[in-house]
Amino acid sequence: MATPAPALFAEADPSFTDLLAARPALTLHAHDGLLLEGVALARIAEAVGSPTWVYSAGTLRRRYRALAAALKGAGLEAEIHYAVKANTNRAVLAVLGAEGAGADIVSEGELRAARQAGISASHIVFSGVGKSERELRLALAEDIHQINAESAEEIAMISALASSLGRTARVAIRVNPDVDAGTHAKITTGKSDNKFGVAFDDALALYAHMASLPGIQPVGIATHIGSQITNGMAAYRAAYARLAELVHGIRARGLPIQRIDCGGGLGIPYRDEPAPSPEALAGAIKATLGGLGLPVMLEPGRWLVGPAGVLLASIVIQKQGASRRFLVTDAAMNDLVRPAMYEAWHGILPVSPRAFAAEATPADVVGPVCESGDTFARGRALPLLKPGELVAFLDAGAYGAVMSSTYNLRPLAAEVMVEGDRFAVVRDRQSYDAMLGAGRLPSWMENAP
Numbered sequence: 498m499a500t501p502a503p504a505l506f507a508e509a510d511p512s513f514t515d516l517l518a519a520r521p522a523l524t525l526h527a528h529d530g531l532l533l534e535g536v537a538l539a540r541i542a543e544a545v546g547s548p549t550w551v552y553s554a555g556t557l558r559r560r561y562r563a564l565a566a567a568l569k570g571a572g573l574e575a576e577i578h579y580a581v582k583a584n585t586n587r588a589v590l591a592v593l594g595a596e597g598a599g600a601d602i603v604s605e606g607e608l609r610a611a612r613q614a615g616i617s618a619s620h621i622v623f624s625g626v627g628k629s630e631r632e633l634r635l636a637l638a639e640d641i642h643q644i645n646a647e648s649a650e651e652i653a654m655i656s657a658l659a660s661s662l663g664r665t666a667r668v669a670i671r672v673n674p675d676v677d678a679g680t681h682a683k684i685t686t687g688k689s690d691n692k693f694g695v696a697f698d699d700a701l702a703l704y705a706h707m708a709s710l711p712g713i714q715p716v717g718i719a720t721h722i723g724s725q726i727t728n729g730m731a732a733y734r735a736a737y738a739r740l741a742e743l744v745h746g747i748r749a750r751g752l753p754i755q756r757i758d759c760g761g762g763l764g765i766p767y768r769d770e771p772a773p774s775p776e777a778l779a780g781a782i783k784a785t786l787g788g789l790g791l792p793v794m795l796e797p798g799r800w801l802v803g804p805a806g807v808l809l810a811s812i813v814i815q816k817q818g819a820s821r822r823f824l825v826t827d828a829a830m831n832d833l834v835r836p837a838m839y840e841a842w843h844g845i846l847p848v849s850p851r852a853f854a855a856e857a858t859p860a861d862v863v864g865p866v867c868e869s870g871d872t873f874a875r876g877r878a879l880p881l882l883k884p885g886e887l888v889a890f891l892d893a894g895a896y897g898a899v900m901s902s903t904y905n906l907r908p909l910a911a912e913v914m915v916e917g918d919r920f921a922v923v924r925d926r927q928s929y930d931a932m933l934g935a936g937r938l939p940s941w942m943e944n945a946p
């Protein structure tokens with residue numbers, strides 16, 4: 498029996514023109530092809546090679562300012578702490594830091610990166626479910642702004658460490674509000690069966706207990722319900738309403754509270770998802786927490802940096818399989834893991850003007866890694882592309898380079914920043930020496946080849 502032919506095109510993907518229209522930093526030049534700000538991506542590939550991550554400084558600034566303006570416009574007193582894990586590049590951190598962003602960090606490495614990029618300790622918040630003693634010691638020694646504690650056990654550890662160091666830790670309790678953010682299961686963090694935060698029902702008693710401990714100044718409560726939230730503000734409102742309830746409880750007990758950390762999670766349109774606006778988020782915060790007279794903090798990652806980056810790749814080969822056409826790129830799942838890990842959709846644009854205008858037919862876009870999961874797109878409308886021709890994976894500024902690995906012994910890709918008509922390498926492509934040089938033989942094998 499003949500199996501029905503699979504649909505040729507994945508249904509209703511946005512066209513190249515639609516993708517471009519929604520991304521103001523990307524334009525098509527009749528001669529130079531795709532430009533990010535004023536720089537032809539082909540020029541970057543020629544100078545730096547591929548695969549290469551390319552970030553738009555102008556887009557980072559524009560997005561930071563739009564978010565800050567939305568919060569201000571809603572009449573909120575708000576501090577933005579950029580969630581460093583989304584993109585740790587030093588130049589990206591420096592651009593956001595210069596705009597006034599603080600940093601939300603989850604490791605010693607991120608604390609060091611934020612400090613190295615010029616973000617002061619007084620603008621750093623430490624989140625995460627498993628901060629080590631070593632990391633907490635460093636945070637206390639640096640006297641960072643706030644530690645978001647995730648358990649009674651961690652609060653005991655912070656109190657003991659701070660007391661022994663003669664420090665006072667400013668601590669907020671991260672509350673798990675038990676709401677479903679409606680996003681991918683791997684990036685949902687605010688349900689009761691997730692590992693994150695303190696159960697809502699335990700939070701008030703723990704806050705009171707914390708206030709009695711040495712070495713700790715209770716400063717607030719925090720939540721973060723998940724990432725890539727695109728389905729409206731209902732989950733945010735539900736979570737913030739619970740925080741408001743908790744603030745009333747804290748005050749009723751005569752305990753101090755200075756601020757509320759509203760987390761991150763605001764989604765971006767990778768394909769054609771409805772894009773929640775920063776104004777909508779500001780409105781949800783205002784409506785639920787605005788009456789409490791407390792300043793709020795935000796921890797956005799993806800929303801600030803995702804749309805500011807592309808991953809530039811070359812076609813290695815185009816091959817015709819038994820039933821499908823494959824475009825094999827020199828970027829792979831070890832570079833951009835989101836499609837393999839979260840079934841994520843990324844726009845893919847050809848870079849040359851010829852390819853942009855050529856007839857598009859369905860193709861699977863894959864990397865060279867030895868796993869079938871190394872697939873960026875299936876049935877995507879793309880022109881015939883010859884080896885060496887370039888494509889750009891869109892919206893790769895968040896959870897891109899930071900999640901890459903050297904799987905298949907493929908060196909970490911270079912990172913470039915553009916600003917107007919200038920560009921600079923902001924992280925070197927990893928050398929083979931750097932990738933292979935850390936390997937050692939045990940002493941008893943030293944005479945082996």
Ligand SMILES: *Cc1c(COP(=O)(O)O)cnc(C)c1O
Nearest residue numbers: 580624724761762796797798799
């Ligand atoms: C990951 C994370 C964020 C940022 O999430 P985005 O979806 O990138 O905005 C903020 N706060 C905490 C605690 C996180 O773990």
